[in-house]
Amino acid sequence: MELGRLEYLQALVTEFQVTDSTEAKEQVLANLANFAYDPSNYEYLRQLQVLDLFLDMLSEDNESLVEFAMGGLCNLCLDKTNKEYILEANGVEPIINCLSSSNEETVVSAVTTLMFLTTPRSRAQTTALPVVECMLRFSLSANKRLSNLASIFLQDYCSPPQLEEARNLSKHTAVGIPLPKD
Template identity: 75%
Template sequence: MSEKQKDLLGLDRLEYLQALVTEFQVSESSEAKEQVLANLANFAYDPKNYGYLRQLKVLDLFLDMLTEDNETLVEFALGGLCNLCLDKINKDYIVEADGVSAVVNCLSSSNEETVLSAITTLMYLTTPQSRQQITALPVIECMLRFSVSTSKRLQNLATIFLEDYCTAPQTEKDNRTYSHHLDWPAKFVLPSSQLQVGCQLMCKNLFLFSFGPFAVQYCSPVILPRLQSSLWGLQLQVLVMAASEQDVFPTWIGFHS
């Protein structure tokens, strides 16, 4: 144990957290900053520390780190916010500080842990006041992509978000809008085999007969209304669009129940 660590152990909780914040501010080492921020994020687990962390402006520190180029700092800062926003006072502070926008921007991170924390944080930050911003079309589009991700954790969390935090009318409206201007980033591209299998299974289960390159063109009159307003319908469109853009699916495919 280093002398610095021994000295810190002799401090009370507030003094210890203050020492960590000071160390973060004065350190010029990226590795040292990452370690300190990870420690602060861990302290955010304990509700006993909420008041101290607010007093030391740690919430602002976490929010500031979300725009850093260092992905590790972003990951730890978002993890800390995810822990803190379980508290109503912290939640209100983050929302009022425009933290929702900062967290939404993290959905485009290439770090899966960061994306998972971002989705969870958005769930925790959802209030009657913030719901409209959190369930805006760009966010739902991200969740739709994640819901057909090869990562099971992303799939499950995105599906929970779509089913529990988005209303049926809202999802139906976003489905219609989404089908006209999907932008499929390269980072969300799925393997061809998974696209084909996914589309085939969903088509068979939903009794689809044929679809074109960017949207479902024809399906059973009985199934169509349910498809348009269902999460499966949204996920199917994502799969079809991705398959078409990757040129792994013909423009007309027939299935029979």
Template identity: 65%
Template sequence: QVGSSESSDRFEYLQTLVTEFQDTDSDEAKEQVLANLANFAYDPKNLEFLRQLQVPDLFLDMLTEEQENLVEFGMGGLCNLSADPDCRDAILQSGGIELITSRLSSPREETVLSAITTLMNLVTPATRPRITDPSILHCMLRFSLSESPRLRNLSAVFLQDVCSEEQLDRARSQMAGRHSAVGIPLPRD
């Protein structure tokens, strides 16, 4: 019985956070609440409640915001949720792959790292073809040459775990064909 009282308190607290997020006009308050929700998404005990409160959709909505902090916290929250199969399904049903993929070009490394991890968590037999789309593979191949060790290593894990050797070879040859000598004048005889 103690467990149900604790879980009812937990639900009410999370509901209060979601309501506060929706009701506030302060960007700073929105960021704070979103950061808290993203942290709560890390705890499996909260996942059912967060799904009931439609927090996966709230996080997805943040990916279209102008303000980079909201995008980063929304992406971090999705990353935390995406390891759970039910949350993964909720993210996929809401068009998550396209929204998350669009954040691979974020100026913030944290956002990009969360986007890559989330995409890896969203891989199922049904979603693999979309997540291994050539444009995403080209992006990962570029990231694998990054100065950042975190970005380089995570993109290498993505390429190794999510893609077939054949897909990688095709993506590499497409990139090589596209980038060779483009815009470089040919030498005169």
């Protein structure tokens, strides 16, 4: 059975690489993201360089490809080996870039992934000032999923000085959503 699983995943990766059909690429990437949910597939997905494929897709113009790739990374990054790989591959920056997506699923996956990727070593990057400012804006969103997730991020991953600095910067810039008056 295990050999069959590797062969099946290899066939998906090959199909993704050789097809010219955007629809087929989207379907294959969605399937790979779903397989990334199962820890028994992690080793195969690493062997087939699917983490690199997901990271590469984050910069695509096709919003569906970005959504599925971001979802796949979110599914994979709870695993310590996968987390280290993503961090070593400079994956945080393209994930942060996904916070500006117009696709809600992409943004929710990006926030969640940043939470999962936060370690003592990566914290400076995952909670950089622009990220904290973004989370402050998201915490005010009418979208409950996003506002709750951002609030958890701010509470669990950011220090009081970081929050204060981000709030002060937000008050003095014309960028983003203004914070409510105290």
